[in-house]
Amino acid sequence: MxxxxxxxxxxxxxxxxxxxxxxxxxxxxxxxxxxxxxxxxxxxxxxxxxxxxxxxxxxxxxxxxxxxxxxxxxxxxxxxxxxxxxxxxxxxxxxxxxxxxxxxxxxxxxxxxxxxxxxxxxxxxxxxxxxxxxxxxxxxxxxxxxxxxxxxxxxxxxxxxxxxxxxxxxxxxxSTPGEPIYEPEFEEALRTELKRNVQSDEPSKGGNNTEWDKLPLFEKYQFFTPGIFMALITAVILLAILSVGIRALGSLEVSYGAFEKDMGPAAQKKNQ
Known part of the structure; x- marks a missing residue:
């Protein structure tokens, strides 16, 4: 109560x-x-x-x-x-x-x-x-x-x-307020298909070399990181934009006669 x-x-x-x-x-x-x-x-x-x-x-x-x-x-x-x-x-x-x-x-x-x-x-x-x-x-x-x-x-x-x-x-x-204390919260490590979460009981490189050699390739090494994936995605988007611009410029059709000086009778009358 x-x-x-x-x-x-x-x-x-x-x-x-x-x-x-x-x-x-x-x-x-x-x-x-x-x-x-x-x-x-x-x-x-x-x-x-x-x-x-x-x-x-x-x-x-x-x-x-x-x-x-x-x-x-x-x-x-x-x-x-x-x-x-x-x-x-x-x-x-x-x-x-x-x-x-x-x-x-x-x-x-x-x-x-x-x-x-x-x-x-x-x-x-x-x-x-x-x-x-x-x-x-x-x-x-x-x-x-x-x-x-x-x-x-x-x-x-x-x-x-x-x-x-x-x-x-x-x-x-x-009461008088105390200083706020920052308590960081760490999220679970990012997992990708190319990087597996190897358990602690699996052999390490510094341990038995024979067991290390038997491990699959993608458990031994990490070939890609999240930063590399983001860079590749950004590069693909920028290249797509660049290709659209190049195709737009290449589709322009202008005849060579458009840049020649008009020497016909109408142009001569205007000059007079």
Whole structure:
């Protein structure tokens, strides 16, 4: 149930997957927001921070928990096999939450938000004393990602247990996008009729020369490569075009008299 709730809130179109430099933003509060949050699934960091600071300017709750998770993206949360961070999904489904602002893709830098200092300053202006805690989870890497999620969720659970003891708290979870890692995918080697895929257990040239000599000719040597085939096809096409042009020039029929000067009576009258 918890996973379905956060997955529906974080659902977005497939086109958003193209934003590798974006990250999710989750702002939850037991106090309702005076201004309705934008429903856009893709927003800039400036617009998200503007709304967040506007919502926190009145110091709406007594406790604040700010959690940062570097390297997280929305696809990590909305997986088909369940929620990778159960405590994060659970707090989203808390019945005490009256204000929710969840942005699937935040494009821009969020590292210099300094929301902890902003909250303390805003609460001091309102004459309130608020408890502000920050949790910096370990960055995620492509290796051991599942184990990192489990460890970070346990650390998040400890902070949530303390922050959600009362009925007045605000929870902010955000991430900074990690560097995209290129993982090459190698396709199966191209097979042609003239080049067979020789198994590793077949004799090599450096092994038994007697068995090597018994192999068929096309298993010993490679006479053509894909590059040679492409060059031959290109040459055939160009030669066909050239032959058409030569035949077109050869089909022209012009009499020799067309190039002689007209010396008839009509031409003499024109010259006069």
């Amino acid at each position: 918890h996973f379905q709730t956060i997955a529906s809130l974080l659902a977005f179109s497939g086109a958003a997957n193209a934003f590798f430099d974006s990250s999710p933003w989750i702002l939850l509060s037991t106090s309702p927001f005076a201004k309705a949050p934008s429903a856009d699934s893709i927003q800039t960091s400036s617009s998200v921070l503007g709304f967040t600071k506007d919502a926190l300017s009145t110091c709406p709750t007594d406790r604040y928990l700010i959690v940062s998770q570097p390297g997280l993206n929305t696809q990590d949360i909305r997986r088909s096999n369940g929620c990778v961070m159960p405590h994060l999904c659970k707090v989203v489904d808390d019945e005490r939450i009256k204000g929710k602002s969840i942005v699937n893709e935040v494009v821009g830098n969020l590292e210099d938000a300094q929301l902890s200092e902003y909250i303390k300053s805003a609460c001091a202006k309102q004459g309130k004393t608020a408890t502000v805690e920050e949790i910096h989870l370990s960055p995620l890497s492509w290796e051991g990602r599942a184990a990192a999620f489990a460890a970070n969720d346990d650390k998040l659970a400890q902070g949530l247990e303390k922050a959600t003891e009362g009925d007045s708290y605000t929870f902010l979870f955000y």
